[in-house]
Amino acid sequence: MSEQTIVALSTPVGRSAIAVVRMSGEDSIKIAGRFFHPMPDKPNFVRVGKLQTEHFAEQAMCVYFVAPHSYTGENTVEFYCHGGISVPQAVIQACLDNGARMATNGEFSKRAFVNGKQNLTNAEGIIEMIDAETVSGVKAGVNLLNNKLGELTVKLQDKLTDMISRTEVALDYPEEDLELPTAQSLRGEIAELHGEISQLLGTVSAGRIVKYGINVAIAGRPNVGKSSLLNAFLGSDRAIVSSVEGTTRDTLNESIAYKDTKFNFVDTAGIRNARDEIEKEGIRRTNLAIADADVVLFVTDRKDDFLQCDKKIIKVYNKGDVNDYSDVSDGIVVSARTGQNVELLKQTVYDAFRMGEINNSDLILTNQRHIDCLKTASELLKNAEEDAQNGTLDCVASTLHDAWQVLGEITGTQANEDIIDRIYSKFCLGK
Ligand SMILES: Nc1nc2c(ncn2[C@@H]2O[C@H](COP(=O)(O)OP(=O)(O)OP(=O)(O)O)[C@@H](O)[C@H]2O)c(=O)[nH]1
Ligand SMILES: [Mg+2]
Structure with missing residues (x-):
């Protein structure tokens, strides 16, 4: 009809x-x-x-x-x-x-x-392109639209189909003298496929950065010039700057586009022993911002300062216009006041995430639905590997089939109506 x-x-x-x-x-x-x-x-x-x-x-x-x-x-x-x-x-x-x-x-x-x-991945590519805030986000959408993930998924499914059919033949005609997979060879094949999916899942954090940007926390002691640095990055007088220690009390979020990437800066309250309740809360928020960051710009104005955290840290020696940092080698000397090396600092952050490389790669996972499907497929393959190890070929066949099914949800050949409706309802009217 x-x-x-x-x-x-x-x-x-x-x-x-x-x-x-x-x-x-x-x-x-x-x-x-x-x-x-x-x-x-x-x-x-x-x-x-x-x-x-x-x-x-x-x-x-x-x-x-x-x-x-x-x-x-x-x-x-x-x-x-x-x-x-x-x-x-x-x-x-x-x-x-x-x-x-x-x-x-x-x-x-x-x-x-x-x-x-x-x-479905093509459709999701279109949504990502429309929603993208940066060139790299658009590129990720274009790759989906151009069916990069779709093609890979079909290739993985083909390999699974091949393994399933050989396993089923082995189960159905055990007495025939066919060249059939042994549990051990099957385990190797499954492990290889599992490896391919794990490699793909390894792009998730890069994909998040491509889509949402790099979270950059600007942290350090009071009065070292964190807010001044934020303003220098933005090229505007966004944050209050003063010579009073503890000027910034709350976190302050601002984003910029740098090349093809988005930087999400958070200016934070200076870290010290808090003098009052408000400052205490401010410093608690600083720690949250650090926990949330992809990289921390640890700003300082002296040589013997250090910050301990388990994040990627770039040490920023500020006030380079007045301080002598001639023997400093573990960071970047800048001046938020004169703008000295502020561009270099942006480039350093960009390079720290190898954004140039990431943005030129074909396949980066940027979509949570795809990630979820691949994670499930990965789990199933892990189980299938164990089943193969134990020689329970019937379990192997059925688990591989489940993995095949889950991969089919990515492109939509196996997706149910609910998933399809959910994806298309994200489109605007007229698209
Ligand atoms: N000479 C010089 N002074 C700077 C520079 N950057 C900041 N300052 C001065 O340092 C003082 C503190 O600057 P802020 O940007 O408010 O420092 P902050 O780290 O945000 O301070 P809190 O918010 O109190 O933690 C101000 O008087 C700024 O003018 C710089 O590069 N050179
Ligand atoms: Mg400040």
Whole structure:
């Protein structure tokens, strides 16, 4: 049964030069022909024409695509009309009056999935691209859209299928003289596959940084210039700076984009024996910020200072404009006041996470759903390895099958309706 034709505004609601209204479904071209004249002579070509709405005639452009050669895989029509609120609304109304219905969030993309035009990772790639705040985030989305993870998942599933079928043959025809896997050889194969998945899961922390940025805590004793450094990073007078020790009492979060990466700075209260309740709470928050950090910029203005924590630390010798740090070799000398070496410090943080390398790699896990599926698959393979070790081939086959199933959830070949709906509901209307 063919689905009903749907319509939605694909551009944001509000004042704009143009707006795009999209219709998809078997009748979409027929519906468009009732109020847009002349229709383009052929698919994939834009034509300017008169779009008759209930109250006015609008000059618009129209293009149509014929199934299956469209985003959704169905007949699709797009109108490029004047922007604002009322004109697109009237165009949508014309579609509704002629037989279309309003689309729900992500319904165009869901139809693309149903029609085999995209898999779930492709769809999630689109969401990541739209939501990305940095170039590296967009790249991670592009890789998903380009099916990098999808292809790898299918390859892993193929290997599993091969192992499952050989194991099942061994179980069904034990007396036949076939070249069948021994428990030991099977264990080796499973371990290899397990290793591939573990390697992939090893990219999770890099993926979090790509998606959300590097959490950089600026910490140290009072008055060393932490807030001044935050301001220097931001290029604005964000935090209060004063010569009074204990100026900053609360944590202060600000982000910047550096190259293709986001830095999430937290300026913190200076660490010392607290003088009052408020300062005590401030320092407690400093410790939370340190615990949450990917890297701590330990700011100091003297040579014999140290900070003990189990985080990556970059020592920052501040006030380089007035202090002599000529024999310092375990950190970076900067001046928050003059800006000396502040760019170098950003570059140092960037390099500490090998962001250049990460952003050039093909496959980094950035999506929690994918991570969860791979973790489950990894657990199952670990169990299968043990079963193989114990020689219980029937258990091996069924566990490998479960792993195959879980991997299928990544691309959606094995995903249930709930997962699919949850993913597409994250799309905006008209996508
Ligand atoms: N000469 C010089 N003075 C600086 C530099 N950075 C900060 N200062 C001064 O050091 C004092 C303290 O600076 P803040 O940025 O408030 O220091 P803080 O570490 O945030 O201090 P608390 O919030 O009290 O922990 C101010 O008087 C700043 O002007 C610098 O690079 N050179
Ligand atoms: Mg401060």
